[in-house]
Amino acid sequence: MSIQKRLVGSYVTVICVTVLILEIFLIVYVRYYYLHNVERSLMNQAELSASFYEQYFADADLEEQSERLLKGFAHNSDAQVQIINSAGRLLQDSIGIHQGDPSMTKYMDVRAALQGHAGTWRGKDPATQESILAVSFPLRSHDVIVGEVRFVTSLTDTINTVKHIAIVLISVGLLVIAIVTVLGLLLSWTITRSIKDLKLAADRMTEGDFSTRVHKRYEDELGSLADTMNMMASRITKSEQLKNDFISSVSHELRTPLTSIKGWIITLKTSGHDNKELLHEGLDILESEGDRLNHMLEELLDFSKLDNGRIVIHPGPVQLAPLLHHVGKQLSPRAARQGIALEIQAADNLPILQADENRLKQVFINLIDNSLKFSDSSGRILIQAHSAPEQEQVIITVEDTGIGIAEEDLQYVLQKFYKADQHATGSGLGLSIANQIIGLHQGELRITSEAGKGTTVQIYLPI
Amino acid sequence: MLNKHITGGILLVALLLLGGCGIPTTPADTIKPPVSEASMQREQVNREFRKLLPHKAQLVVPLQGKEGDDITFGDMDGDGINEAVVVYEEKKGTGRTLKAALFKQSNTQWKKIFEVKGFGYGLDFVGFPDLNHDGSSELALGWSLGAAGNGLDIYELSKDKLELLSKKEYQDNLQLE
Numbered sequence: 001m002s003i004q005k006r007l008v009g010s011y012v013t014v015i016c017v018t019v020l021i022l023e024i025f026l027i028v029y030v031r032y033y034y035l036h037n038v039e040r041s042l043m044n045q046a047e048l049s050a051s052f053y054e055q056y057f058a059d060a061d062l063e064e065q066s067e068r069l070l071k072g073f074a075h076n077s078d079a080q081v082q083i084i085n086s087a088g089r090l091l092q093d094s095i096g097i098h099q100g101d102p103s104m105t106k107y108m109d110v111r112a113a114l115q116g117h118a119g120t121w122r123g124k125d126p127a128t129q130e131s132i133l134a135v136s137f138p139l140r141s142h143d144v145i146v147g148e149v150r151f152v153t154s155l156t157d158t159i160n161t162v163k164h165i166a167i168v169l170i171s172v173g174l175l176v177i178a179i180v181t182v183l184g185l186l187l188s189w190t191i192t193r194s195i196k197d198l199k200l201a202a203d204r205m206t207e208g209d210f211s212t213r214v215h216k217r218y219e220d221e222l223g224s225l226a227d228t229m230n231m232m233a234s235r236i237t238k239s240e241q242l243k244n245d246f247i248s249s250v251s252h253e254l255r256t257p258l259t260s261i262k263g264w265i266i267t268l269k270t271s272g273h274d275n276k277e278l279l280h281e282g283l284d285i286l287e288s289e290g291d292r293l294n295h296m297l298e299e300l301l302d303f304s305k306l307d308n309g310r311i312v313i314h315p316g317p318v319q320l321a322p323l324l325h326h327v328g329k330q331l332s333p334r335a336a337r338q339g340i341a342l343e344i345q346a347a348d349n350l351p352i353l354q355a356d357e358n359r360l361k362q363v364f365i366n367l368i369d370n371s372l373k374f375s376d377s378s379g380r381i382l383i384q385a386h387s388a389p390e391q392e393q394v395i396i397t398v399e400d401t402g403i404g405i406a407e408e409d410l411q412y413v414l415q416k417f418y419k420a421d422q423h424a425t426g427s428g429l430g431l432s433i434a435n436q437i438i439g440l441h442q443g444e445l446r447i448t449s450e451a452g453k454g455t456t457v458q459i460y461l462p463i
Numbered sequence: 464m465l466n467k468h469i470t471g472g473i474l475l476v477a478l479l480l481l482g483g484c485g486i487p488t489t490p491a492d493t494i495k496p497p498v499s500e501a502s503m504q505r506e507q508v509n510r511e512f513r514k515l516l517p518h519k520a521q522l523v524v525p526l527q528g529k530e531g532d533d534i535t536f537g538d539m540d541g542d543g544i545n546e547a548v549v550v551y552e553e554k555k556g557t558g559r560t561l562k563a564a565l566f567k568q569s570n571t572q573w574k575k576i577f578e579v580k581g582f583g584y585g586l587d588f589v590g591f592p593d594l595n596h597d598g599s600s601e602l603a604l605g606w607s608l609g610a611a612g613n614g615l616d617i618y619e620l621s622k623d624k625l626e627l628l629s630k631k632e633y634q635d636n637l638q639l640e
Binding site for chain 2: 019
């Protein structure tokens, strides 16, 4: 069942039950109110007449003065008035005595009044089958019941009025139900409309169209879901873009050394036989280009392992200071070639870490390589390591005076494939891999940078 | 919350249906004589007595009287100061009760001293005749039951209490003697 049907259904059910209960209550009450009041006012009239009779007319014979009494009793009343003697015989009737049985004792109210209590009776007139209400009250003369006065009313108008009110009440109830149904439809439409939008967009995304965006209708939960979906789509689009950039840059990266290798092989083939110097130079270049290719492929392999969570670190005791000096020694020739001062300051009291030495070395080489790549000659790279015992960690800082990273790029540099400059060399994976390796060591890698001034990378490693 | 409004609406409609809207007075009903000085004085006295009567009591004018005769004065105890009788009608549920209240003046303050029950549809006559010629007036109240006739109650004041002297029936013309 759809949400709309369920919403409207529960709405209508609740209101139907409410309206039904109210209607029954009101109609029963109105009916009681009318009948009770008609009976009460007849009873009052009868009581008033009977008490007046008892006070002032009790001395004379009832039958003799009955005609006059009837006029008085019927005064102020639209009901049919009857005077009945103590034997139950009808003496006077305001609508005229009909021929036939003058005995009234067949009516319950008449019998009750003859026994001395006020009597009421509701039923059908035997002749006309009309609904009637009769009230009888005993007439006493010096505490002896000499007869009774009887008021009879037709209930046709009363019942019609009650029916009329019931019809009005039922119509109002139906109107209320109709209004609620329409409101429920409108309300549920505002909800299901947003859901339909979301579903449509999700369908299109499933088909691969990530350029589609959900229209956000209201600032509600569904609205924020639409925002999330839109953001997700734009992220996916962006990573698609990154992937494409990556493939093209990696292809380019791979081709550069290959072109160089191929060029040198041709050169060596044609003129390498007799020129020994050229041969040596060529072989050196072939070696370094091969290394470059190897390095790049290793990086790709690492990355795919990291991405799949298949990379594992093999922790062992690591002396940080010798490791840093070793790395520094390894890279100092390149630094010297580029005219960059590479300085390593490792504190003496560095604790022994439990870490994967090779992976840490890879991270340091990567970071220093980056700094070298983005520093001009006469730049300076400073590597510092010190421990912070109170936080139980070691902090390694790699600081350079390179071109720095623009603020808008800073948040992306740790993402895989990301390159601030698409034409720069490298796969765009180095920092991402370094970050993941530090993460595997439960450490943290932070980058602060200012464009044109230099970059500082801080590594926090737990002891 | 929507249901709450609807329930409220239904109750309101039901109340209106059961209670009925107040119908403004018809034009013909607003016709009445202009205020005269005498009527203003009467109105003043009227208000004074009304304050001593139960809330929502309605003054009843005798059929054999004219407008403004809703308070009748007479000396019942023979002290030279007039007593006053006011007949009023009290609504009780669907019925109504007629009552006559006797007021005595002491230090210019009116005080209700006794009350008797009335009968029939209304008041036919009210007066303070001296029927037994003892110098102090009796209270005569004629109650009406329309065409059936009227009933006359004669009361005598004794020790600030009204005592019923006689009760009799009379037709159209009241003969007190």
